[in-house]
Amino acid sequence: MAQADGTTPKVELRDIHLRYFTLEGETEAVRGLSLRVRPGEFVGIVGQSGCGKSTLLSLIAGILEPTAGEVLVDGRPVRGPSPVCGYMLQQDYLFEWRSILQNVLIGPEIQGLEMARARDRALELLRRYGLGEFTEHYPHQLSGGMRQRAALARTLCTEPDILLLDEPFSALDFQTRLALADEVGEILRREGKTVILVTHDISEAVSMADRVVVMSKRPGFVKAEHEIRFADAGAGRPTPFEARNKPEFRDYFNQIWGELEIHVGG
Amino acid sequence: MSADDRESRSAPSAMYTAFLRRVRIRRRLILVCQALALLAFVLVWEIAPRAHWVNPMLTSYPSAIWPAFVEMIGAEDNNILFHTWITLVETVVGFAISMVMGVAIAMALWWWEFLYRVVDPFMVVANALPKIALVPIFYIWLGDEASIYAMAVAIALFITILMVYSGFRESDPNKIKLIRTFGASKAQILRKVVLPGNVPVMIAALKINVGLALVGVIVGEFQAAKAGLGHLIIYGSQIFAMNLVMTAITILAVISTVMYLIILYVENRVMQHRQ
Numbered sequence: 001m002a003q004a005d006g007t008t009p010k011v012e013l014r015d016i017h018l019r020y021f022t023l024e025g026e027t028e029a030v031r032g033l034s035l036r037v038r039p040g041e042f043v044g045i046v047g048q049s050g051c052g053k054s055t056l057l058s059l060i061a062g063i064l065e066p067t068a069g070e071v072l073v074d075g076r077p078v079r080g081p082s083p084v085c086g087y088m089l090q091q092d093y094l095f096e097w098r099s100i101l102q103n104v105l106i107g108p109e110i111q112g113l114e115m116a117r118a119r120d121r122a123l124e125l126l127r128r129y130g131l132g133e134f135t136e137h138y139p140h141q142l143s144g145g146m147r148q149r150a151a152l153a154r155t156l157c158t159e160p161d162i163l164l165l166d167e168p169f170s171a172l173d174f175q176t177r178l179a180l181a182d183e184v185g186e187i188l189r190r191e192g193k194t195v196i197l198v199t200h201d202i203s204e205a206v207s208m209a210d211r212v213v214v215m216s217k218r219p220g221f222v223k224a225e226h227e228i229r230f231a232d233a234g235a236g237r238p239t240p241f242e243a244r245n246k247p248e249f250r251d252y253f254n255q256i257w258g259e260l261e262i263h264v265g266g
Numbered sequence: 267m268s269a270d271d272r273e274s275r276s277a278p279s280a281m282y283t284a285f286l287r288r289v290r291i292r293r294r295l296i297l298v299c300q301a302l303a304l305l306a307f308v309l310v311w312e313i314a315p316r317a318h319w320v321n322p323m324l325t326s327y328p329s330a331i332w333p334a335f336v337e338m339i340g341a342e343d344n345n346i347l348f349h350t351w352i353t354l355v356e357t358v359v360g361f362a363i364s365m366v367m368g369v370a371i372a373m374a375l376w377w378w379e380f381l382y383r384v385v386d387p388f389m390v391v392a393n394a395l396p397k398i399a400l401v402p403i404f405y406i407w408l409g410d411e412a413s414i415y416a417m418a419v420a421i422a423l424f425i426t427i428l429m430v431y432s433g434f435r436e437s438d439p440n441k442i443k444l445i446r447t448f449g450a451s452k453a454q455i456l457r458k459v460v461l462p463g464n465v466p467v468m469i470a471a472l473k474i475n476v477g478l479a480l481v482g483v484i485v486g487e488f489q490a491a492k493a494g495l496g497h498l499i500i501y502g503s504q505i506f507a508m509n510l511v512m513t514a515i516t517i518l519a520v521i522s523t524v525m526y527l528i529i530l531y532v533e534n535r536v537m538q539h540r541q
Contacts, residue, residue: 061447063443063446063447080449081446081447081448081449081450082449083448083449085447086447087444087447089440089443089444091440093438093440093441093444095441095458095459095462095463096539096540097462097463097465097539097540098462099539106445106448106458107448109458110445110448110449110450110454110458111448111449138539140539140540158448164447
């Protein structure tokens with residue numbers, strides 16, 4: 001389906017429905033969700049826990065099939081995992097029995113890429129993310145922030161076009177989280193990746209994304225969308241850290257907060 | 267390198283040195299107490315029969331074991347080294363077979379979950395059944411040599427399958443999800459996550475199995491063998507040669523210790539980088 005501006009969306013979800021079945025019963029996780037992501041766009045998806053936002057990433061990554069509807073990447077229907085998508089989970093899940101370099105090489109290994117080239121690339125990525133001295137270390141020897149940077153290198157080592165970030169900073173302490181969000185945001189923009197960031201943290205989404213999509217409570221659908229624009233940003237976009245100090249930041253935050261209908265204890 | 271790491275590498279403070287010394291002293295004290303306990307045991311064993319608190323015919327004593335051992339090294343029949351060798355080979359072979367078979371079956375059960383559901387109750391019963399009850403049947407079915415291996419495997423196999431399979435099943439689902447996003451096949455999930463992730467479980471199974479395989483072999487030898495330490499124990503007790511029996515048992519204790527130490531070494535090597 002061609003868009004008004006003629007480009008194919010990088011990722012498109014068409015009227016997705018998803019149901020889970022267990023012996024206890026049936027759960028409707030997603031109901032009629034549609035979403036388009038432009039090439040190079042950074043989309044943040046916010047919603048309360050259990051609203052199916054992580055499920056969305058699994059659908060795009062091809063590790064889960066919708067009950068009804070269609071998932072398209074580059075205009076082609078998704079039929080299982082593809083090297084086009086890179087997935088970053090809530091924790092680093094580095095394998096404790098592999099060195100940092102071996103961890104970064106797990107993707108190329110599985111996809112059967114040429115290992116000599118992958119190795120060069122892995123070393124280059126680790127060096128760029130300040131882990132050049134730690135390639136032969138093991139995960140338990142690294143701090144939380146370093147481990148998550150290693151996980152980012154692992155995700156990028158297979159050179160995906162699309163990055164699916166599932167609350168990738170949620171396991172980190174607040175300072176590390178802000179610093180890493182800046183770093184990762186910059187890395188991904190510089191490399192021109194299409195990014196879909198799922199988070200329950202409104203400020204994280206507003207500060208990092210070009211567009212924030214608000215999901216309803218379960219069963220999930222798109223409740224609202226906001227293009228995030230900062231007036232005095234100049235040529236580029238402010239870094240996530242700068243964005244947090246812009247006057248528009250609070251307006252976006254309050255509006256999305258209202259739409260999420262968060263009730264403590266409810 | 268983080269700042270914390272640097273700090274711990276600079277010269278240690280006096281308090282830290284004192285702390286390390288306390289830890290070292292405590293460790294040595296434990297070793298000394300262990301040595302004393304062993305010595306006390308041997309002394310009581312030596313003194314009690316000599317002082318006729320117990321009948322020396324029933325217990326023998328430590329100082330009699332060494333001469334008996336030396337004598338049996340040179341002996342034509344009942345050569346102790348030969349019997350020890352037989353038992354050792356049977357144990358190692360039985361142990362290796364049950365480890366390999368156990369892990370292979372656990373892999374099959376992980377691959378076909380349906381199969382696991384089907385055989386689960388049978389395996390639980392097979393594991394709970396006292397395998398020693400099978401000794402006479404194995405002897406009749408398999409003869410004097412094969413029945414010993416069968417016994418070692420029967421005792422060690424089911425617990426291996428159950429332990430390793432439950433480890434496989436509890437593999438971190440997030441690690442599996444992670445490599446699935448790279449497009450991993452089921453075989454790759456097995457090879458890259460499930461097997462390497464369960465090395466600690468397999469080592470735990472190894473530890474249990476060494477002991478169990480030895481039990482299987484000795485029990486098998488009681489019934490079937492013409493050789494081996496188990497045979498020697500039965501033979502010795504029939505002719506009331508307690509020196510012989512006690513020597514064989516002492517050698518068994520040494521074998522257990524050595525095998526345990528080997529596994530401990532393997533464990534330390536393998537577990538180096540795991541938290």
